[in-house]
């Protein structure tokens with residue numbers, strides 16, 4: 118078809134101006150692609166961080182535990198009979214990798230004359246360790262996972278809490294809490310390690326203890342809940358359905374339900390990216406539109422000649438749109454290939470970013486080139502180029518034939 | 525209706541006034557003109573006398589201020605944009621002073637452009653275009669691009685393009701102005717032969733006396749007034 122031929126030939130008849138246009142579109146594409154890659158990486162990191170940071174893929178507990186408030190210690194806890202059934206179910210279900218009982222408890226921690234409030238997570242440390250490098254990580258001393266089964270009376274406490282109490286690994290402390298019977302009980306324990314989450318508010322109260330320590334402190338054999346870690350995140354809906362069917366008296370929550378922060382972050386980042394994308398898109402559209410307009414002026418004589426020969430305007434116009442689409446296709450492709458390379462470089466360079474608000478530690482900048490959104494971006498670039506050209510070609514029918522023919 | 529039943533163009537009292545600058549310019553003043561088929565007609569006159577204006581009006585590239593132009597029995601002023609386009613594609617050919625070949629197309633592709641929209645297969649189009657190039661003596665340059673051709677060769681491609689679809693009327697506005705004397709003479713004799721072979725009417729604007737003496741008929745413009 119003649120219009121395609123014209124589009125192609127005009128496209129490869131590259132002038133310095135068209136290289137410049139190409140460059141602008143390439144830069145715009147790269148900027149958007151890197152932005153997308155940064156967001157993808159952030160979502161992935163936050164998602165992984167949330168899941169591995171202790172939330173797991175799914176949690177199962179009584180619905181009152183999730184939604185309500187415990188008037189007394191472990192009021193909504195899971196009794197041993199239920200605990201065993203959950204463990205058996207998890208062992209037998211092929212999609213469940215780990216099922217970890219936890220007790221959430223609170224009380225006072227004392228050292229010498231100082232007593233402070235703590236919020237404790239009692240865990241099976243060896244299991245937790247398989248889920249996460251961070252949940253039970255220590256900055257000083259040793260984590261709970263190094264304890265032998267006989268070593269029950271050891272704790273890991275947050276760095277701020279340790280500082281306020283003036284303790285370091287090896288020091289003895291006393292824990293006090295209200296038991297399930299309503300009385301007060303106390304146990305002595307040794308500080309095994311110091312943890313740091315990066316969030317001072319958490320580190321001020323956080324305490325990790327072996328499950329057995331909490332149970333002997335609270336005088337119970339109940340647990341608060343189970344945290345499940347699956348082989349594959351895809352299995353979440355299936356496992357959730359199976360659990361709900363087998364344990365109708367309990368509630369099963371996904372990690373997303375348990376961390377609304379993630380959804381909020383996705384919404385916020387998406388909005389920011391849309392604004393950013395619109396700005397870049399406008400730059401690309403204006404540049405392309407302007408280039409196609411200049412193009413029209415440069416080829417005024419050719420256009421008028423074709424028109425004088427009676428060639429249909431629609432055809433001439435289509436040939437322009439094709440040409441602009443070719444520009445978008447090639448610039449977009451170059452942009453995406455460059456973006457892959459830039460992403461590799463950014464990840465290799467391990468750039469350290471300043472700590473986000475509420476955190477005390479920086480993080481390494483990471484980007485994740487994602488094929489799906491990038492293909493969409495490519496399509497968007499092509500579309501923008503065609504739209505810009507369509508606006509430019511509106512000038513064709515305003516062309517003064519007689520004047521244009523003589524150049 | 526028309527003054528002669530076989531006339532292809534009838535201009536009646538055609539005037540054209542340009543209002544671009546401060547003072548309006550009357551480029552054509554009450555021109556009466558009838559063109560018959562198969563003739564080679566010179567529109568002569570000094571620069572600025574209105575030759576291009578006349579050709580543009582008859583070629584439907586512009587519209588008269590007053591008066592009427594009848595083309596192949598159709599009143600031009602009632603034609604819509606698309607109808608003018610279609611009329612130009614079917615019945616008219618243009619040869620330009622600056623040749624106006626499309627630089628991204630080679631010689632035969634430029635010629636083929638005139639066959640766009642005609643009910644022909646791809647092969648037929650190619651063969652007709654090549655045959656036309658042979659008639660203008662450029663078959664051996666068929667796949668050359670305009671920038672690889674001399675001015676005279678480019679104009680021969682221009683002539684082939686204007687004639688390949690066998691139009692009834694070809695407008696040539698100073699077709700030899702940018703050519704040396706040798707090429708100019710060749711081009712004129714080529715137009716003369718083709719006009720007689722194909723039966724096409726040529727309206728050629730020129731102020732070159734060497735060309736005018738080879739024409740079938742001469743009309744002269746002075747200051748927008750036509751003398752036959």
Ligand SMILES: Nc1ncnc2c1ncn2[C@@H]1O[C@H](COP(=O)(O)OP(=O)(O)O)[C@@H](O)[C@H]1O
Pocket residue numbers: 520542543544545549550551569570571572573574575576577578
């Ligand atoms: N587009 C235009 N706007 C204003 N004046 C024009 C235009 N085209 C031609 N003219 C004027 O009309 C007159 C006739 O011009 P033209 O037909 O080009 O003469 P020729 O082709 O014989 O040299 C000239 O005075 C010219 O300046």
Ligand SMILES: [Mg+2]
Pocket residue numbers: 572575576577697698
């Ligand atoms: Mg002129």
